Amino acid sequence: MTGLSVALQAPDPEAFAPYGQLVMPPDAPGTRRFFSDALQARNEASAPVLHVNHVNPQNLPLEVTGIERHPHAAQCFFPIDVVRYAVMVMPSDVAGEPMLDQALGFLMPGTMGVIFHPGIWHLGATVFDRPGHFAVLMWRGGPVQDDEFRTIAPLILHDPANSGVGAALP
Numbered sequence: 001m002t003g004l005s006v007a008l009q010a011p012d013p014e015a016f017a018p019y020g021q022l023v024m025p026p027d028a029p030g031t032r033r034f035f036s037d038a039l040q041a042r043n044e045a046s047a048p049v050l051h052v053n054h055v056n057p058q059n060l061p062l063e064v065t066g067i068e069r070h071p072h073a074a075q076c077f078f079p080i081d082v083v084r085y086a087v088m089v090m091p092s093d094v095a096g097e098p099m100l101d102q103a104l105g106f107l108m109p110g111t112m113g114v115i116f117h118p119g120i121w122h123l124g125a126t127v128f129d130r131p132g133h134f135a136v137l138m139w140r141g142g143p144v145q146d147d148e149f150r151t152i153a154p155l156i157l158h159d160p161a162n163s164g165v166g167a168a169l170p
Contacts, residue, residue, distance in 0.1 A: 003063065003154030004100055008086060008107040015104060019089040019120045023078065023113030038074050038115045039139070046073060046139040046146070052080065055125045055132045061158040062126070064088065065151060067098060069121045072146045073139035077125060082110035082132035086157055088123035089116070098150060105157050121150070123157075 009015070013022050026033045039048075067090070079085065090103040098121040108114065110132070116122050125134050140146055 003156050004103070005156045005158060006088060006103045006105040007160040008060075008105040008157055009160075011106050011108055011112055016087075016089070016106065016114075018091070019104075019122070020074070020114060020116040023076070023115060025111065035076075035115060038076070038117075039137075041072075041074060041118050048137065049140045050135065050137050052133055052135050053125055055085075055127045055134065057127050057130055057132070058086075060128070061156050062086070064123060064155045064157060065153075066124070066149060067121045067152055068124055068147065068149045069098075069119055070116070070138060070146045071096075071119045071148060073118050074115050075122075075138040076113065076115045076136065078113040078135040078137070079108075079110040080133040080135055082127055082134065083129040084109060085128065085132065086123060086126040087114050088155070088157060090121045092119065092121060098152065100152060100155060103155055107159070 011022055016022055021035060021038055023035055024033065067088075085108050087106040087108050088103055091099050093099055125132075125136075
């Protein structure tokens with residue numbers, strides 16, 4: 001495998017903040033955490049769409065050749081039955097093109113979701129260990145297209161603790 005290398009790091013709300021929010025359960029029983037503010041940016045003519053997907057597992061190192069973004073609305077991934085999954089994000093340049101050399105990768109536990117801000121280039125749902133399922137919430141419809149997919153030069157996602165081909169993450 002050849003291409004830019006992106007090490008998967010532990011979830012870090014501060015590092016992820018420019019790209020969205022990590023959805024973590026509250027610490028105390030009987031309490032709630034609200035993430036509704038992340039859903040406000042959208043086209044007024046759009047409507048909420050909620051679906052559940054089924055994702056086959058991948059191995060590391062993983063060659064990534066495709067990314068996506070949703071320019072006009074947030075997209076939320078909520079693991080339903082997932083052990084671990086990858087999140088990769090990157091900023092856009094002034095023309096809206098993905099900045100591959102600034103990609104960040106995170107190894108997420110199946111107990112934590114993610115909300116991507118509108119316009120953030122990201123990897124689609126990618127799980128490890130076994131097949132997984134996510135509930136995905138976003139806004140769609142209205143006068144503007146909100147799904148943009150891009151083929152990219154290969155990026156290699158790897159575990160920095162064990163970079164061998166096919167290596168399993170701890």
